[in-house]
Amino acid sequence: MTKLSLPNGVVPVKVRFEHHTSGLGVGTRAPRISWHLEGEGNFGPTGYEVERNGAETCSVEPYEQVLVPWPFSPLGPGEGAVVRVRAGSAEGWTAWSEPSLVEAGLISPGDWKALFVSPRRSGGTGAPAPYVRGSFEVTGEVRRARLYTTALGAHVAYLNGHRVSADVLAPGWTSYAKRLAYQTYDVTGLLVQGPNLLQALLGNGWYRGKLTWDKRHYYGDRLAYLAQLEVTYADGRAQRVCTDTSWQAAESGVLFDDIYDGQTTDLRIDGPAGPWGPVDVVECDMATLFAAEAPAVRALMALPVREELVSPSGKKIVDFGQNLVGWVRLEIRGGREGQEVSLRHAEVLEGGELCTRPLRKAEATDRYLLKGAPAEVLEPIFTFHGFRYAEITGLDGAGVDNVEAVVIGSSLERTGWFESSSAELDRLHENVVWGMRGNFLSVPTDCPQRDERLGWTGDIQVFSPAAASLFDCSSFLGSWLADLAADQRPGGEVPLVVPDLMPFRPGVAAWGDAACVVPWVLYQHFGDLGVLERQWASMRGWVDWVASQAGESRLWSGRLQVGDWLDPTAPPEAPHLAKADPDVVATACFARCAGIVAEVANLLGRSDEAERYEALASQVRRAFADAYVTPSGLVMSDAQTVYAIALAWDLLPTERQRAAAGRRLAELVRLAGHRIGTGFVGTPWVLDALSDAGYCTDAYWLLFQRSCPSWLYAVTMGATTIWERWDSLLPDGSVNPGQMTSFNHYAFGAVAAYLHQRIAGLAPREPGYRSISVRPLPGRELTYARTRQLTPYGTAEVAWSRGEGSFLLEVTVPQLVEAHVQLPGSTTVEVVGAGKHRFEGPDPLDRGLSGLGVAEPATRPLADVLDLLGDEEAWAEFSRAYQELTGGGEESLLGILRRLARTPLSWLPEMPVGPGGKQLPPEERAGLAKVVSSLQQHMP
Ligand code: BGC
DSSP states (O other), rough: OOOOOOOOEEEEEEEEEESSSSOOOEOOOOOOOOEESSSSSSSOEEEEEEEEEEEEEEEEEETOOBBBOOOOOOTTTOOOEEEEEEEEEEEEEEOOOOOOOEOOOOOSSOOOOEEEEEEOOOOOTTTTOOOEEEEEOOOEEEEEEEEEEESSSSEEEETEESSOOSSSSSSSOSSSTEEEEEEEEOOOOOOOOOEEEEEEEEOOHHHHHBBBTTTSSSSOOEEEEEEEEEEEETTOOOOEEEETTTTEEEEEEEEETTTTEEEEEEEHEEEEEEEEEEEEEOOOGGEEEEEESSSSEEEEEEEEEEEEEEOTTTTHHHHHHHHEEEEEEEEEEEEOOOOOEEEESEEEEEEEEEEEETTOOOEEEEEOOOOSSSSSEEESOOOEEEEEEEEOOOOOOOOEEEEHHHHHHEOOEEOOEEEEEEEHHHHHHHHHHHHHHHHEEEESOOOOSOOOOBHHHHHHHHHHHHHHHEEOHHHHHHHHHHHHHHHTTSSOOOOOOOSSOOOOOOOOOOTHHHHHHHHHHHHHHHHHHHHHHHHHHHHHHHHHHHHHHHGTTTTTSSSSSOTTTTTOOOOOOOTTOOOOOOHHHHHHHHHHHHHHHHHHHHTTTTTTHHHHHHHHHHHHHHHHHHHHHHHSBBTTTOOOOHHHHHHTTTOSHHHHHHHHHHHHHHHHHHHSSSOOOOOOHHHHHHHHHHHHHTTTHHHHHTTOSSSSSHHHHHTTOOSOOOOSSSBBBBBTOBOSSOOOOOOOOOGGGHHHHHHHIIIIEEESSSSSGSEEEOOOOOOOOSEEEEEEEEEEEEEEEEEEEEEEEEEEEEEEEETTTTEEEOOTTTTEEEEEEEEEEEEEEOOOGGGTTTTSSBOOOOOOOOHHHHHTTTTTHHHHHHHHHHHHHHOOOOHHHHHHHHTTTTTTEEEEEEEEBBBBBBOOOOOHHHHHHEEEEEHHHHHH
């Protein structure tokens, strides 16, 4: 292979603070600083200088640029600093970075002078959303104004009639009784000389609306608003405006609002529907307040209507061509005063009509009472829906214009991309991105459409590696983990959902593991040891609790588990009835988490605990192997999932067991006709386990499978998001009859991590991509794949292509980073530094080599049935011939062959392999024998 490097100039860029997006209102007085170096070539910094306010400078060690401790004296509450960075080298200093502003928020409860105010005449959940308002005078030139604000409920704030920010459903959802976020807004430009009016509209949000199947008012029955406006005048004077008893309240035209059910708006009521009445001060523990660090929920984009439809019953339905989360905005022309127009939403159609059954009790309906103006805009503010289709009723002759879907979600920065020569694989990846967009909405939710939308711990546990490869979710998940820790029960038990709404449900394996896995994933991707420090007690707590459940045996067995949820063979109404034994899964999860905690203890310098958890992890591994693994490597319950996790989590003690488990996993995948056989727990690991064991062809075959169940099956059925079930839509186009059928669940989208890290081949090798591993895995189904990752150190890229016998790999390595490159077809690892690198050679696939650089276990010559099932060409030819000869289909043939796996291929025609398991008649036997012998002869 030949290698070329191209050097070039360098400058520090993107100076940022903690994981905060704007730097405004950070929740610490000593925010850690990050930047990276942009420019090509391999730059070796001798150190950095960090400058504050153009005056003070501090030196920083050469090798650090991610989350560097604040080198200056701590900031006071609300105090700001303008920070620049430059790097030194043997040739001198680089230019200074662009200046970045950081400003501390209100840090301690004592910094708050404002009081929570609530309308005295407070209606319940079904009553109109209230406004609260307060006025004040501005008496001079304003240099700076900051609004610190939050609510019990959701709020939209207006200053002098202008919306203060584009945030949606602020302050977001946290475990309110313990943690309530506040936002900081720069409102300098909205103040006017003389009288000013600050006003907020309050919605029920997660605080007082419906949650789960049966809860309402979960957190409290009174909405309240808190605002503290800090004004600094040019002459140095300071003014503070606070919510207090002088504020007033009135009703609004938002007659009803609920996250699940939708919003009803009376457009005839423009602004507050007087009369204004008094407010009460309500108690709230100010120690629960914290500066929001996670990016706020915002409108992310708007999509036009792709097609207008008329349903068989005559309803007007608009199709946005994409399953999404948000609402519909439209303009009505020529409506009558008081005319009611409504919109119902759904993810799918059935029989051409809106299919709302999967929404269960969520009404997902927005209603508007028109003003009767020549043109009026219809758009809700305190709800969201998961939908692709919307049905518009009540138009009654009025015209509709500018219909668009407003997509909302937490405004995370996109950091990872993947592209390949397969349009279907790219669509699968795009579906994962859409699933994440819609379900990273303040908390990581299971789904965005039905009466659920909860922070299910298991879902994010399995999806977090994919999430961290796609978007910068460090502060989003970091904040959610703080809620997880806050909601953890005495003894360390982790709730099923966070924020916890089911305190009566016991902790279960794989779900509670989020406590250990999510911080670990964040550490790998974003390099923040601080998240491990903050979560340490929580991580350890979960493992301690599991240990207490397992007892001396170290086997966590005989308890209620969710297990390998939604294994495709589980009945629609019993998704926990997986092939993988729940006790085997639970103890495997226990071993994995104990191992993570031991590693974290080491990283945090907690050597005693490290020893204790290492010992625990090895005891659990031993107990697992003794109880559930035969010496020859069979794992109890003999399902794809148990092999995948036993291999991926290193639970098999001997080489013999590991080799046998890899072989057995490949056999099970082949016997299933390369259809997926895993649920939530096994799905993220099955392709890795196959590839690592050397069965890369089987991994590709499984990934590119289009029959049900498989990843691409949903794509062939027109999916635009990842489905909850492998068959949320059945092959005949009907909706799965299970009462739990969402079309937007990200768990099975965990495969995106495999696309980035294995297919394209870019993975963090050290935390934060401080060094990267480049291990592309080409396969016959692809001629190229590429991935790009904005790492904390800068942009890394891997792109490979193959064709006409050659293979080309291009790698871009950020400054300060080392890439360990292992080319397919080679067992050696080459280490390269920053810059662009190009490697060329013969196509390894032409030499029968797998992506690991080793020859795959050969299936040819085709000796037995398993060999046949493991050879794509031979299998295609055989099943086609079988169908022609006997009329039997592939599915039933697979069912028959499952019991004949080790049967020599040449015996097969004589076996009872006819449709229905019957012996074949003589002519068909002869025909099949001919096919078999030709397959066996034509092999190299
Ligand atoms: C959710 C899942 C969740 C599961 C666990 C479902 O209702 O939608 O994603 O993890 O319950 O019981």
